[in-house]
Amino acid sequence: xxxxxxxxxxxxxxxxxKAMNLGAxxxxxxxxxxKDHGITMNNNMxxxxxxxxxxxxxxxxxxxxxxxYASTNNLSVQSIEKTIMDAISxxxxxxxxxxxxxxPLPTEYKVPENMYSADLARxxxxxxxxxxKELLDLxxxxxRLVVVYGSVSASLSSIAIANxxxxxxIQHLTHSIIYVxxxxxxxxxxxxxxxxxxxxxxxxxxVESIVNRVxxxxxxxxxxxRIDSMKAPVILHPNAVNSLLRYTLLDAIRGDNVVxxxxxxxxxxxxxxxxxxxxxxxxxxLKNGLFTRMFDDEGVAMKxxxxxxxxIVRGFIFDNYWALRYGSSSTGNAIRSSYKDVPRIAPTxxxxxxxxxxxxxxxxxxxxxxxxxxxxxxHSSNPETGExxxxxxxxxxxxxxxxxxxxxxxxxxxxxxxxxxxxFISKEYMQKGHVVxxxxxxxxxxxxxxx
Amino acid sequence: xEDILHKIIEYGLNKEADFVDIRxxxxxxxxxxxxxxxxxxxxxxxxxxxxxxxxxxxxLGFASTSKVDYENLKIAIDSALKFAKxxxxxxxxxxxxxxxxxxxxVKYPIxxxxxxxxxxxxxxDLRELHKIITTMSSxxxxxxxxxxDVTGETIYASSEGRYIEQYSNYTWLYLWxxxxxxxxxASARHELGTRRGYVLYKKFPQEQIAKIIVNRIENQLKxxxxxxxxxxxxxAPEVVGVFTHEAFGHLAEADLTISGSVLRDKLGKKVASDLxxxxxxxxxxxxFGMFKYDDEGIEAIPVTIVENGVLKQLMTDxxxxxxxxxxxxxxxxxxxxxVPPLIRMRTTYIKPGNMSKEELFEDIKFGYYIVGFRxxxxxxxxTFQVGVQEAYEIVNGEIGDPVRNMSISGNTLDTLMLVxxxxxxxxxxxxxxxxxxxxxxxxGGPHVRVKKILIGGRL
Numbered sequence: 051x052x053x054x055x056x057x058x059x060x061x062x063x064x065x066x067x068k069a070m071n072l073g074a075x076x077x078x079x080x081x082x083x084x085k086d087h088g089i090t091m092n093n094n095m096x097x098x099x100x101x102x103x104x105x106x107x108x109x110x111x112x113x114x115x116x117x118x119y120a121s122t123n124n125l126s127v128q129s130i131e132k133t134i135m136d137a138i139s140x141x142x143x144x145x146x147x148x149x150x151x152x153x154p155l156p157t158e159y160k161v162p163e164n165m166y167s168a169d170l171a172r173x174x175x176x177x178x179x180x181x182x183k184e185l186l187d188l189x190x191x192x193x194r195l196v197v198v199y200g201s202v203s204a205s206l207s208s209i210a211i212a213n214x215x216x217x218x219x220i221q222h223l224t225h226s227i228i229y230v231x232x233x234x235x236x237x238x239x240x241x242x243x244x245x246x247x248x249x250x251x252x253x254x255x256x257v258e259s260i261v262n263r264v265x266x267x268x269x270x271x272x273x274x275x276r277i278d279s280m281k282a283p284v285i286l287h288p289n290a291v292n293s294l295l296r297y298t299l300l301d302a303i304r305g306d307n308v309v310x311x312x313x314x315x316x317x318x319x320x321x322x323x324x325x326x327x328x329x330x331x332x333x334x335x336l337k338n339g340l341f342t343r344m345f346d347d348e349g350v351a352m353k354x355x356x357x358x359x360x361x362i363v364r365g366f367i368f369d370n371y372w373a374l375r376y377g378s379s380s381t382g383n384a385i386r387s388s389y390k391d392v393p394r395i396a397p398t399x400x401x402x403x404x405x406x407x408x409x410x411x412x413x414x415x416x417x418x419x420x421x422x423x424x425x426x427x428x429h430s431s432n433p434e435t436g437e438x439x440x441x442x443x444x445x446x447x448x449x450x451x452x453x454x455x456x457x458x459x460x461x462x463x464x465x466x467x468x469x470x471x472x473x474f475i476s477k478e479y480m481q482k483g484h485v486v487x488x489x490x491x492x493x494x495x496x497x498x499x500x501x
Numbered sequence: 502x503e504d505i506l507h508k509i510i511e512y513g514l515n516k517e518a519d520f521v522d523i524r525x526x527x528x529x530x531x532x533x534x535x536x537x538x539x540x541x542x543x544x545x546x547x548x549x550x551x552x553x554x555x556x557x558x559x560x561l562g563f564a565s566t567s568k569v570d571y572e573n574l575k576i577a578i579d580s581a582l583k584f585a586k587x588x589x590x591x592x593x594x595x596x597x598x599x600x601x602x603x604x605x606x607v608k609y610p611i612x613x614x615x616x617x618x619x620x621x622x623x624x625x626d627l628r629e630l631h632k633i634i635t636t637m638s639s640x641x642x643x644x645x646x647x648x649x650d651v652t653g654e655t656i657y658a659s660s661e662g663r664y665i666e667q668y669s670n671y672t673w674l675y676l677w678x679x680x681x682x683x684x685x686x687a688s689a690r691h692e693l694g695t696r697r698g699y700v701l702y703k704k705f706p707q708e709q710i711a712k713i714i715v716n717r718i719e720n721q722l723k724x725x726x727x728x729x730x731x732x733x734x735x736x737a738p739e740v741v742g743v744f745t746h747e748a749f750g751h752l753a754e755a756d757l758t759i760s761g762s763v764l765r766d767k768l769g770k771k772v773a774s775d776l777x778x779x780x781x782x783x784x785x786x787x788x789f790g791m792f793k794y795d796d797e798g799i800e801a802i803p804v805t806i807v808e809n810g811v812l813k814q815l816m817t818d819x820x821x822x823x824x825x826x827x828x829x830x831x832x833x834x835x836x837x838x839x840v841p842p843l844i845r846m847r848t849t850y851i852k853p854g855n856m857s858k859e860e861l862f863e864d865i866k867f868g869y870y871i872v873g874f875r876x877x878x879x880x881x882x883x884t885f886q887v888g889v890q891e892a893y894e895i896v897n898g899e900i901g902d903p904v905r906n907m908s909i910s911g912n913t914l915d916t917l918m919l920v921x922x923x924x925x926x927x928x929x930x931x932x933x934x935x936x937x938x939x940x941x942x943x944x945g946g947p948h949v950r951v952k953k954i955l956i957g958g959r960l
Contacts, residue, residue: 089588093760096592097820099584101564101577102839119544123567129547136545143621144543175587183591198760198881233761233881240761242880279729281960310537312643312679314686390530390546427908430876430888434679434688439908439957441886458884460910460957462729498729500911500955 058083058210059220061107061125066212069111069134074141076112077134078153078213080347081105081125082389087175088203089182091230094190096182099175100203106389109134113141115150121390153213154370154380157351162335162342167252170224171206178202181228181254188261189232195268198243200230204254209347217349225340226254230261234268241271242443242457244423246289249340249481267423271444274455277499283419284442284461284495285412288480288487291402293428294438295485298465301433303332303357304395305368305383309375314436314466318363325472329403330358332367334382339399340481345382347393352382357400361470369395401486405475409489412474413448420497421446421453422461436466442497460498468492502569506658509574513555514660516582520556520597521660524796525549525569526838528653529616535627535646538635543620550838553577559594560585561820563841598822598829600799602662607793609669611698615650618699623648626702633711640680640687640722641715647675650699657798665794670698671941673931676710680718687905689717689890690875694931694941696787704787717873717891724905727892727958733868734909734954735861735895738928740871740887742944745779746849746934747877748885748913750944753781753806754832754844755821763883763914764812772812773917778852779807781816783831788943789931790847794831797842801831807917818844836938843936851946854923861922861950868895869956871909883913886957908957922950 056064062079069077086102107130108121118141122133182202189195204226212218231245244267248255286294307313315323334352336342345351348370356364368376369384372395384393413421422442431438439462447456476489506523513521530546552565555578562585564577615623627646635641652670657663673694680687691714693705736744752762759765764772773779783792783801795801797819805813817825818833821844833842862870873891888908894901929945 087584091592092756094592095595096560096588097595098561098563098841099581099588100841101562101580101584103564103566103577104839105567117540117543119542121544121546123548123550133547136547140543140545140620143619144624145540147539149539175584179587179591182588186592196761198757235761240763240882242882242884279960306536310643311681390544390548392542392544426880426884427876427878427886427888427910429878430874430886430908432688432875432906434686435906437906439886439888439906441880441884441910443880443884457882458910458912458955460729460886460908460955462906462908462957462959496729496958496960498955498957498960500731 058208062210062212063218065107065109065130065134066214068131069109070214072134073138074111074113076153076214078110078348079107080389081107081210082207084205084207086203086205087178088201089178091182091186091197091200094186094197107133108389109137110392111137111141113138115146116141116144117147117150118144119392149375151374153215154217154348154350156216159219159344159351160335161344163337164251165342165344166222166224170204170226170252173204173254177254178204181257184257185228185230185261188257189265192265194234194236195232195265196235198231198233202228202254211349213349219345219349221344223343225249225251228255228257228260230264232264232268234272236272239273241268244268244271244444251338267444271455274457275447277447277456279498281494282497283416283491283493285416285419285421285489285491287423287489289482290422290425291487291490292482292485293425294431294465296483297429297431298433298436298438300397300400300484303366305366305372305376306395308366309372312434314434315363321363322361323363324358324361324469326360327405327472327475328358328361328469331356331401332381332383332397333401334398336399336401341398341484346384347386348384350380350382350384352398355381367395367397369393397484399481399486400484402488404477404479404488407474407476409476409478412476412489412491414451415474416448418449421448436464438463438465458500462496462498502656503664505571508571509578510658510660512575513578518555518557520599521553522798523551523553523658524838525551525656526653528651530649530651531615531620532649533623533627535631537643538628538631540624543624552838552841553581554841555581555585556595556597557582557585558589559596560588561595565839595820596823598819599661603665605665607667609696611670612700613698614652615670615672615699616652630707630710633707634678634715637711637715638680638719640682640718641678642681643679645677649673657794659798663798665798667792667794670696671789672698672701674701676714678714678718680722682722685722687718687721689714689721692932694789696791720891720903721905724903727869727904727907727956729956729958729960731953732956733865734951735870736949736951737872738945738947739930740874741851741946741949742930743874743877743887745851745946746846746942746944747887748879749779749917750781750846750849751879752881752883752913753815755815755817755825756844757881758815759825760881762881767812770812771810772914773807773810774920775810776854776923777807777810777917777920780805780852781846781849783847785848785929785943788848788929789941790943795833796835797829797833799829799831799833801847804830816844816846818842834940836940840938843938845936845940846934846942848929848943850929850944851923851949853925853927853947855925856922858924858948861924861948862895863898865895865898869904870895870900879913885913886910909954910957911955916951916954919952920949921952924948
């Protein structure tokens with residue numbers, strides 16, 4: 051029989067049955083189909099178009115409490131059978147994990163708003179082409195600006211999952227992303243690349259607003275002034291908040307790191323660790339969120355999980371395995387980087403509760419300090435300790451209400467200490483990567499400039 | 502397969518394409534992750550897929566498919582063409598550098614095919630490594646070991662009559678260890694690799710790997726935060742590698758150079774101290790950057806990016822070679838069949854000089870010896886940052902106390918101008934590089950002395 055014509059949901063159900071027939075005690079089948087269209091730009095020109103059709107299936111099987119995993123992008127019945135047998139022989143050759151307590155049980159699903167749009171799923175090549183042309187035209191109409199790289203893309207994915215505990219479902223997700231990096235040149239001065247992205251789950255994002263943002267950041271970064279090294283407050287743009295937290299706090303809230311004692315937050319449940327101004331949730335159901343969906347990559351319902359409440363540690367994000375090791379239940383944070391990989395704990399939409407000050411008010415409250423849009427090298431921070439040592443780029447120096455660009459400025463400190471003494475969080479916010487972030491002012495950061 | 506690919510190319514050419522190429526990948530990937538001595542994942546993947554590119558009136562289309570047969574490749578050609586047509590005339594035309602026809606089959610030497618090694622053996626070898634690490638120090642808290650081998654074949658065919666088959670392996674090991682003593686935490690990482698199959702521990706004995714990572718943990722536990730500011734520094738090969746790759750190499754990738762990197766318009770000009778020669782080399786045996794043909798079927802040749810301080814050559818692919826009027830260097834690499842190739846580095850290094858380690862150190866009254874990195878990143882304006890996980894003070898020419906939470910930064914060209922000593926030793930390392938897509942790379946060099954470099958630390 052050929053399964054090629056079947057839909058993904060039927061394929062995962064039939065694969066489960068096969069796995070049981072071939073000798074698995076428990077099994078889970080995960081299948082994904084992605085259709086992705088995009089246009090890439092470099093150096094003020096369109097350099098290519100891309101169409102991806104990706105399909106794949108991953109089988110997790112359990113034999114005598116030992117787990118094996120195998121995957122393939124060939125969804126013929128023979129290939130899936132072979133893949134199941136591979137997974138079973140890996141499980142047999144592997145070792146028992148005393149903490150393995152089975153695959154997830156069924157949960158009740160809620161359908162979030164705006165995770166799929168039929169129009170975006172069918173978006174035409176020519177509408178992507180028009181948006182790309184508009185993007186290039188709007189930016190290059192200012193001769194000082196160069197589009198270093200850019201892309202406009204739209205993606206549709208369907209994910210089906212089933213396990214032998216009775217979990218089974220399929221979901222369809224869409225999103226479209228515009229990504230652009232520009233530099234500004236004027237009288238021999240060149241800015242660093244300033245990049246930004248916008249996304250939408252239901253249509254191609256508006257080009258004009260992203261263009262206005264990068265233009266503004268790039269042009270105001272021209273002709274920097276020199277400053278001295280100092281300890282001073284630093285206002286992080288949501289983009290910089292995302293970079294810094296992604297490699298520190300977002301690792302610390304992961305349940306596996308907490309259980310292993312690898313997280314800064316291990317043993318701090320219920321304790322006041324951060325400033326009272328800080329409240330953080332992980333919301334997989336957030337309306338319009340970039341990572342919003344109905345269920346995670348092991349079929350558990352997405353939910354809104356309280357992590358930090360007024361500075362007090364209230365919870366962590368979990369998949370099924372680590373939740374059971376910890377003694378709680380999955381928060382719907384099992385994510386696969388691809389069908390080739392087992393699910394791992396990852397954040398969805400991490401929402402930092404907005405504050406009550408406007409950005410302008412925070413700037414006015416900052417007699418002397420920095421406003422930082424991007425951080426270079428944030429990935430080299432130490433998630434276990436919170437130590438960071440990064441380059442702020444682009445960045446602006448604030449002094450008595452004047453704002454001027456600066457370059458080659460390093461920031462160093464400890465983000466966990468910084469988060470314990472936050473004074474200002476803005477009411478403006480936006481989603482950058484996994485973090486829905488406001489502007490946050492950190493106090494007394496080491497600002498180092500070559501002298 | 503060769504027949505089908507020829508027919509598909511024919512099909513594309515009949516639709517008025519100026520150029521068609523196809524890349525087929527067929528490989529097996531095995532991976533294991535051991536967390537604190539328990540098997541966290543053990544998995545195997547088989548992938549067969551193909552990518553087609555088609556150039557139509559100056560517009561370049563790309564499409565991928567996981568079904569490598571005549572019907573589905575035809576569909577891929579049609580989708581790539583349809584999208585390319587929608588873009589005709591919308592910006593400056595793209596052209597592709599064309600080369601002569603060629604038929605070749607390349608088999609890189611594999612001592613022990615990882616596909617023939619039982620997964621149980623790979624697990625018990627990792628378990629052994631775990632045991633050595635945890636018995637070496639009582640401060641070790643968590644140990645994450647990730648192992649991966651990728652073995653298989655790529656086929657490249659083009660409308661120029663190129664048909665190239667390459668068989669190869671990448672075997673990779675990544676360690677992430679954390680330690681604690683009282684309230685002090687430490688975290689260290691290390692990465693290793695080979696192209697010769699399941700011979701990792703023959704090349705890097707487990708004892709030796711464990712020593713490197715445990716030493717990093719122990720040092721951090723007793724380390725102090727460095728002073729912030731400009732100081733003389735000696736960079737060890739691992740840091741020279743990441744600096745050469747991240748801080749300099751990316752600036753010399755032609756796509757980034759002509760988009761405005763600080764190297765634009767600098768060919769033939771001085772960009773570094775006379776002592777500095779920088780290569781991107783596809784011929785270093787057993788490196789992650791070694792191959793005969795790149796993912797555009799182009800012969801990979803060594804690129805002398807900088808020779809005695811002067812910028813000589815950029816790294817290119819077919820598109821950028823054509824755009825800037827030079828030859829492709831074989832730097833086009835794709836993460837997998839799902840994505841088109843981009844200009845990527847291979848094995849990037851600074852050429853060794855003639856100083857001994859002692860000579861490099863002896864003149865430094867106070868500075869830093871920077872041994873291991875945590876990560877690095879550069880902006881095309883030439884601002885770089887390299888996070889450091891292993892470093893020491895240098896006091897009166899001697900290696901002193903360890904320091905922690907340090908990073909180095911500055912302007913790449915300023916820093917290269919300040920190089921005033923190059924060692925005669927040479928070492929390369931193994932890593933991955935992300936530029937939207939992730940590929941395996943190598944980098945390295947000798948010990949290098951810099952007159953002064955910006956250290957991010959306390960004030």
